[in-house]
Amino acid sequence: MSESLLDRLLGRFARAAARIRAWHRWPYFVGVAMIVGHRVNMRRENLTDTEVSPPRPPPPDGFDVRGMRTADGSYNDLAKPWMGMTGARFGRNMPLAETFGERPPRLYEPSPRLVSNRLLARRQFVPVPHLNLLAAAWIQFMVHDWLSHGSNDKEAKPWDVPLPEGDRWIDGRMTVLPTDPDPRHPGDEGRPDAYTNVETSWWDGSQVYGSTRERQVLVRTDPATGKLREDGKLGLRENGALPLEHRTLRGKPSPRLELAGVNGNWWIALSVLHRLFAHEHNAIVDRLRIDFPDASGEWLFQKARLVNAALMAKIHTVEWTPALMNSHEGRTVMRGNFWGIMGETFTHAYGRIGSGEILSGIPGSPQAHHSAPYAMTEEFAAVYRLHSLIPDEISFRRHTDDSEVVRLDLTKVAGGEVCDVYDAVPFDDVVYSLGTSNPGALVLHNFPNALRQLDRLDSQGVHFDLAAIDILRDRERGVPRYCAFRRRIDAHVPSSFEELTDDPDWQRELREVYNGRIEDVDLLVGTLAEAKSAKYGTPPGFGFSDTAFRIFILMASRRLKSDRFFTDDFRPEIYTPAGFAWVQENSLRTVLERHCGALRPHFGDARNVFFPWTRAGA
Amino acid sequence: MVRTIRVPLLVDLLVAEEPDAIQALAAEARLDRGVPARAPLVNRMIAHRVADVLQVEGRPLPSVAPRDAPGRAAARDALETRLDARRIDQAHLDALAAYVVGRGDRPVGPLVQETIGRLFVAEFRATDETWQAARLLDQAARTLNPIRRLVWAFTGRVNDARRLLARRFAGDPAALHAVAIAVHTLVASFQRMRGLAARSGGVPRHPPAEAASICLAAPPRVLRYATAPGADAHATFRAGTLVLLGLEAARARTLAHDVAFLTATWSRCPAHAWVPALLEAVWQRAAETAQP
Numbered sequence: 001m002s003e004s005l006l007d008r009l010l011g012r013f014a015r016a017a018a019r020i021r022a023w024h025r026w027p028y029f030v031g032v033a034m035i036v037g038h039r040v041n042m043r044r045e046n047l048t049d050t051e052v053s054p055p056r057p058p059p060p061d062g063f064d065v066r067g068m069r070t071a072d073g074s075y076n077d078l079a080k081p082w083m084g085m086t087g088a089r090f091g092r093n094m095p096l097a098e099t100f101g102e103r104p105p106r107l108y109e110p111s112p113r114l115v116s117n118r119l120l121a122r123r124q125f126v127p128v129p130h131l132n133l134l135a136a137a138w139i140q141f142m143v144h145d146w147l148s149h150g151s152n153d154k155e156a157k158p159w160d161v162p163l164p165e166g167d168r169w170i171d172g173r174m175t176v177l178p179t180d181p182d183p184r185h186p187g188d189e190g191r192p193d194a195y196t197n198v199e200t201s202w203w204d205g206s207q208v209y210g211s212t213r214e215r216q217v218l219v220r221t222d223p224a225t226g227k228l229r230e231d232g233k234l235g236l237r238e239n240g241a242l243p244l245e246h247r248t249l250r251g252k253p254s255p256r257l258e259l260a261g262v263n264g265n266w267w268i269a270l271s272v273l274h275r276l277f278a279h280e281h282n283a284i285v286d287r288l289r290i291d292f293p294d295a296s297g298e299w300l301f302q303k304a305r306l307v308n309a310a311l312m313a314k315i316h317t318v319e320w321t322p323a324l325m326n327s328h329e330g331r332t333v334m335r336g337n338f339w340g341i342m343g344e345t346f347t348h349a350y351g352r353i354g355s356g357e358i359l360s361g362i363p364g365s366p367q368a369h370h371s372a373p374y375a376m377t378e379e380f381a382a383v384y385r386l387h388s389l390i391p392d393e394i395s396f397r398r399h400t401d402d403s404e405v406v407r408l409d410l411t412k413v414a415g416g417e418v419c420d421v422y423d424a425v426p427f428d429d430v431v432y433s434l435g436t437s438n439p440g441a442l443v444l445h446n447f448p449n450a451l452r453q454l455d456r457l458d459s460q461g462v463h464f465d466l467a468a469i470d471i472l473r474d475r476e477r478g479v480p481r482y483c484a485f486r487r488r489i490d491a492h493v494p495s496s497f498e499e500l501t502d503d504p505d506w507q508r509e510l511r512e513v514y515n516g517r518i519e520d521v522d523l524l525v526g527t528l529a530e531a532k533s534a535k536y537g538t539p540p541g542f543g544f545s546d547t548a549f550r551i552f553i554l555m556a557s558r559r560l561k562s563d564r565f566f567t568d569d570f571r572p573e574i575y576t577p578a579g580f581a582w583v584q585e586n587s588l589r590t591v592l593e594r595h596c597g598a599l600r601p602h603f604g605d606a607r608n609v610f611f612p613w614t615r616a617g618a
Numbered sequence: 619m620v621r622t623i624r625v626p627l628l629v630d631l632l633v634a635e636e637p638d639a640i641q642a643l644a645a646e647a648r649l650d651r652g653v654p655a656r657a658p659l660v661n662r663m664i665a666h667r668v669a670d671v672l673q674v675e676g677r678p679l680p681s682v683a684p685r686d687a688p689g690r691a692a693a694r695d696a697l698e699t700r701l702d703a704r705r706i707d708q709a710h711l712d713a714l715a716a717y718v719v720g721r722g723d724r725p726v727g728p729l730v731q732e733t734i735g736r737l738f739v740a741e742f743r744a745t746d747e748t749w750q751a752a753r754l755l756d757q758a759a760r761t762l763n764p765i766r767r768l769v770w771a772f773t774g775r776v777n778d779a780r781r782l783l784a785r786r787f788a789g790d791p792a793a794l795h796a797v798a799i800a801v802h803t804l805v806a807s808f809q810r811m812r813g814l815a816a817r818s819g820g821v822p823r824h825p826p827a828e829a830a831s832i833c834l835a836a837p838p839r840v841l842r843y844a845t846a847p848g849a850d851a852h853a854t855f856r857a858g859t860l861v862l863l864g865l866e867a868a869r870a871r872t873l874a875h876d877v878a879f880l881t882a883t884w885s886r887c888p889a890h891a892w893v894p895a896l897l898e899a900v901w902q903r904a905a906e907t908a909q910p
Contacts, residue, residue, distance in 0.1 A: 003621075048871055096873045097832040106823060190831035190894075191873045371636065371871075519817070 003040065010037035011044070018490055022546065024329065024539035031329040035553055036358075041490060042554040047372035048092040048099075050194040052187030054082040067574050068302035069309065069565060071213040073200025076564050083373045084201040084562070086211045089182055089194045090147070091375035093551060094488050099378070099478035100192040104159075107475050109520065110513055111162040113174055116467035118164075118513050119525055120447040125391060127438035128543055130326060134431075135543075135610040136389035136439035137269030138320050143384055144207035144262040144270075145312070146559075147376040150198035151250055152177035159476070161468060170453075170463045176472055192478050199262065201376040203316075203559045203566070205309035208234075208277050210261035215249070219261055219278075220301060232289075232300030233282040235259075241422060242275055256416035268394070268413040268421050269434050275427070279595045281308045284582060291578050306565060307579040310363075313560065314338060315588045321556065323610035325549065327541035337362055337557055348584065362560040367567035374562035380555045382479040383548035385470045385524050388446045389439040396425045399432035399599055402616040410450035431596050435603060435613035442544050443531040444506055471522050482526025482547070483519045489550040492536040494518060499536065501529040523547070620853040629660035632853050635864035637872045639852035644883040646850060649842040649861055651885070652684040657843065657858030664860060665843060667767070671759040671776060672799070674784050679795040681840070685884055697792050698888035704737055706896060715903035718811045720820050726812075727753075730805045731797050733896075735786070738793035742786060751779035752798040759799065792888075800889070806835035807897055815904060822905040830897035836865040836878035840885075 003011070014037025017026065023034035057074030065075035073085040082088055092099050158175040181193040188194075199211045210216050220228050221235045223243035229235060235243050245259035248266075257263060260274045284304040289295065295303075321334040332341070339347050340361035352360040395407045405425050413421055421430065440446050451466040479485070482500075486493045494500040497507040497518060506529055514520045521529070527545035530537030538545050560566045565574070572580040589609050593600055602613040620639050623631040634640050643649060653665045672679040683690045710733045716722035717729065728744035731752060735742035758776045761767065770776045780794070787793035810833035815822045822829065844859040855861065869878040876882055879890035887893075 095870050097870065100824065100828055100832065106818065187874070190827060190875060192828075 003044065007040045011040035012037070014038045014041060015490055018492075022492065022536055022539075024327070024546070025535075028328055032332055035329060035333050038490060038550060039553045039557060042093070042550065043370040043558075045371075046093045046489065046554060047370055047377075047558075048094065048096055049372040050089045050091055050096070050191075050375070051082075051373065052191075053185040054080070054089075055085060055087045057081045057085055064302075066569070069202070069204045069306055071209070071216045072211055073202050073204060073206070076202055077367075077369075077374070077562075078564070080373055083369075084375060086198060086200050087196050088201065088375060089196050090381070091372055091377045093377045093379035093554065094480055094485070096191055098480050098484060098488065101478040102475040107159065107472070108162050110515070111164060112468040112471035112475075113161050113167060113169070113465060114164045114513060115471050115522060115525060116447070116452060116465050117167065118509060119444050120388075120467040120528075121445065121452060122388075122392065122440075122447055122449050123445045126441040126443055126446045127391075128389075128441045129438060130612070131323060131439055131543060131610055132612045133269055133391070133394070133434040133437040133439050134273075135320060135323055136386070137267075137273055137434065138316070138610065139384065139386055139389070140265070140270055141207060141273045142312070142316055142320075143381075144199070144264070145203060145205060146199065146201060147197050147381055148199045148262070148264070149179050149195055149381075151180065153180035156180075159472060161472065169465075174465065174468065176464065176469055179473065179476060195378065195477060197376050201374065202563055203309060203313045204563075205261075205277070205305060205312055207262040208260060208274060208281070208308070209305055210249075215261055218245075219243075219259060230297045232285045232295075232297040232304060234278045236278060236282070240275070240279070240427070241419075242271065242278060244419070246416075254416050256419045258418060266415055266418060267390075267410070268418050268430060271418045272427075272431055272434060276591055276595050277308060277312065280311070280591050281305065283594060284308055284579070287578055287582065288576060291576065303576055303579055306575055307582050310566065310570070310575070310583040311586055311591075313566065314363075314583060314586075315591075317556065317560070318344075319588050319608055320610055321552070323608045324543040325539075325541070326543070327539060330539070330542060330549075333553065334556065337560060357557075357561070362557060363566050363570045365561070365567055367562065367564050369562050370558070374558065377551075377555065378477050378479055379485070380551055382474045382477075382523055383527065383545075383551045385474075386442060386544070387448060387451055387466060387470065388442050388528070390448045390451070391437070391440055392448045392450050394433065394437060396421065396429060396433045397436070398429050399602060399616055402436075402618075405429065410448060428596050428598050431592070432599055432602060432613070432616075435599070435609070436615050438612065441531070442528055442538075444509075444525070444528045446528075470524055474523050479523055481519065482521040482523050485523050485526075486547060489547070491547060491550060494533075494536065499533075500526065501532045501537070502534060503529075503532045506532065622853070626658070628658050630658045630856060630859045631661070632855055632859055632861045633864060634852065634861065635867035635871075636852070637868045637874065637877050640863050640865065640868045640877060640880075641882070642850050642852055643842065643861055643863060644880050644885065646842075646848070648844055648846045648848045648855075650685050650845050651682050651842060652678075654843045654845070654858045654860075657860070661843065661858055661860040664762075664841070668759055668841060671755060671780075672795070674780060674789055674791050674794050677791050679791045679799070680888075681795050681799060683791075691884070693792065694886075694888050698890075701737060701889055701892040704892070706733060706899065707736070710736070711899060711903050712907070714808060714900045715907050717808060718815050718822065718900060718904040719908045720812060720816060721907075725749075726808055727801075727805055730808060731801050734801055734804065735793070735797045738787055738790060738796065744797075748783060748786065748797070751782045752801055754779045755783070755798040756802050796889075800837075800887075803835045803837055804893065804896075807833050807893075808900070810835065811897070811901060811904070815908070821908045822901055824901075826898035826901045826905075829901040830894045831873050831875075833897060833901075834869070834873075834875065834878055834894060836869040838866045839864050840880075 014034040017034050023031045075081045077083040156178045158177050161174040163169050179195055182196045200206045219234055222229050223235050223237055242258040245257055246255055247253050248264055249262055258271055281304050284307050285300050288300055288303055317338045318335050322331040338361045340359045342359050347360055352364050355365050357365045393409050394413055396405045447467045455463050483493050497510050527547045530545050603609050605614055621633040634643050653669050672682045713729055717726050728749040731749055732744035783794055783798055839862045842861040844855040844857055847856045865878055879887040881890045
C-alpha cells in the first residue's frame, strides 16, 4: 500500500518536530499529528519480515475460510494463507542487522541476575492509583491470544547466568534453557535466528479457543458428559466455572488447573477474564440462535467466536489502551483506531465516511500489511514484559461491605490454587476485589518478588528468576538494548544516565550496574527507568513508557489493519447482523453487567472499567 | 512498496525498495540499462548523465551496459571466475583489519581502492590522487546539481579523473568500475565494520559470517529503464519509465546477499562471492589481532 501525500507529510513533520521535543510536550493537535506521523514512519521502516520458508497450511477441506476464522489462523490473508498462522515466525520491528542474538560473554554483560537484584527487585509495592487489577490481567489475557515462544530448547546447552557475589541463589547456579529457534532454511544464510509463534498471531481469541482444532474441541467439550457440546457453546462446570484440565497446555501436570485455549502462567485474575469471556461466548451463541434457529452448533460456535474475538479487540482498543494512555492524545489516538476521529456516536449514526482509517477508524477499512507480511514481533513481545503490574499479594473482599475474606500471596492464587480461591471467595467478590485493587507501576524496583524466585518443583527441581529471564530473553533473541532500540524508532537517545532518568538514586544505581555504559542499558530497564524522565520519558498520564508506546501505536493498528475480519470482512454479511451489532454495542462494561450484574453499583460510576471501582460503603 | 513519481512529459520514475519488488523488477524482461530512445525530460537527463560519466573511451562501464551489449555476459563470467580464484595478500588484509579495530594509520578509501585495484593490476598503488578521482566520478554519476555539472564540464575535471584511472588500468571498463564506483560501497562496508567493532570496545565479537552480513553495503540505487510498457504484481511502467532499484534499503530489510548483488538475475555482480569472503576474512583477522 503506497503512502498518501498526507501520510508522507505527517511522517516528515513528526520527525522534524521530534528533534525539538517529544510529542507529549507539544500542544494537543501537534502531539496527535506527531503520533500519527510516527506511525507512518514506523509502518515504512519498522516492519521486517523474517520468513524464508513459511509453513504450509492444510487445505481448508470445506471449512468456510471466508466467513470464519480457522483454528490455526491460516487463510486470514487469502493470498498468503500462512500469514499469522500457528508456527509462522515472529517478525521484527528492527532492521535484521540489529537483531542478531547476543551470545556469551556479551549475553551476560552485566549479569541478568545482577540487574534483577539491583534494579528490578521490588522493595516496596508501588501502585498505579488510576488503574485496577483487571487492567493488569487484561494485558496478559491479550498476550496469551497473540503470542508464545512455546517450550524452550531442551537439547541445547543451558545458559549459565553468572551470580553476583554474595547471591544466595538455590544450589549456587542459575541455568536457563535457550529459546528454541526455528530450524534454519536455505534462505537464512547471513540472517539472525528466527523464532516461531506457537499461537496464532491474529487477534482471534485463541487464548480462549486454542490455536489448534484439537484444543478447540477440548474447550467445547461438556465436562459433565465428556462430549462435544452440540449447541456451539463452550464447556463450563455446573457452577459456571471453567472445566478442569489438571495440566498445562504444554502437558505439564498441574492439579486442579482450569482449562482454556491457553492456560499457562495461570492466576486468579486471568481465570476471571477467561470465565467471563467463555460466558460471553455462550451468550452470543444464544443471541445468534434467535436469528438462526436451524443453524448447526458448529456454525454457531464459529460465528460466536468471530464476534467474541472482535469484541475483545474492541475492548482492548477503546477501553484498556485509553485507560493505560490516560491523556487527551492517548485517548484520541487509540479510540480513533476503532472509531476514527469522527467518533463512536457519529459512526453509529451514519456509518463510515470513505474507506480511510483516519475519519472512521480501521474496522471496515481496506486490509493492508504495509511493508511486511503480518506477524507478531520479538520487539512487541519485549515491550510487553509488564510483570511489574502484578502485586505480590491480593486482598479478597466482599462486595457487599468491603470486608476482607482473605489476603493471599501471589503464589497462593496461581495455577491450580485458583480453585482454592473460588472455594473460599464467591466469583463476584473475586471480581470486585480485582476491580478495587491497584496494579503495580512500571518503574524500577517494582518487579514482584514472588516471580523472582519461582519454584517449579517438578522431578528436576527447576527454579527461576523471571526478572533475570526477562533480561536474558531480550538479549538472547536479539532485541536491541535501550539506546539502540530508541535510535530506530525516532525517539531521543539518552547520552547519559542523567538524560535517561531524573531520579539521582536510579542514575547512580544504573551507572554502577552498567559500569557507566549507557549504551548497555537493557530495553526493559530503560523503559522502567524512563518512568521518571519528564523530558523524554513516560508521557503524563501514561501507565507505560514512551518507548513501548511507539511500538504499541504501530502494532495496535496493525493487529486490526492486517486482519481481514477487521477490515475487508468486518461487515454484517460475515458477522451476521446480530453479531455485527453485538460488537458495535458492547464493551467490557456490558460484559460485566451481563455476567456480574450484582457488581454494577461498583463500576457504574467509573469512566473506564479499568479505573478503580467504588468500594462498598465508600 | 513501489513509489511512483509521474509528471507528464517531465518525469516518470518508479522507486522500488522492497526485496520482492526489486527481485521481480530486476528479472523483468522489459527493463534494461542504457539510454531510452523516448522518455520524459528528467528521465533522459538522468540516463544521459549516467551514460556520459560511466564510460571509458565510449564503451559503457559494466554496471551500465545493456543486457545484450556484445561480450557483456562473457566478460562478467570471466571476471567472476578470476575473482573467485584470487586471494587478498596478507599486507592488505592486515591493513584492513587494523582499520577495523581502530589501529590503522592509512585512510580507508585509498586502502580499499588499492586492494581492489590489485585484482586487475598487480602493482597498482592507490594514491590520494586516484582516490579523489574515484570520488569525483562517483559524485558525477549521482549528482543532480546542474551548476556542479556545468563547472565540471567547463573545467574537464571528470574527464581528467576518468583518464587518470583509465591509464592505470589500460582502459579496462571492469577495472574502472571497480576502483571508481564499486569501491565506495566496499569502503562503506568497512566503515560499518569499524563501527561494529567499536560498539564492543574495539574487539570484534560477532562470528565472521554474521559480521559480514551486518556490515555488507549495497549500492544505494541502480537504474533501469523500461523498453516497453508493462506491469507486474508490484508496479506498472511505460516505455521510458526510469526504475530506481534501492538495493541498500532492500538489503537492510532482508540481509540477503542476493539482493545486494542481484545474484539471481542477468545483471548479477561478478564480485557477489568475493566481497562477502573479503569481509569475513578481514573480520577474522581483526578478531585475531585484537586478542590481548
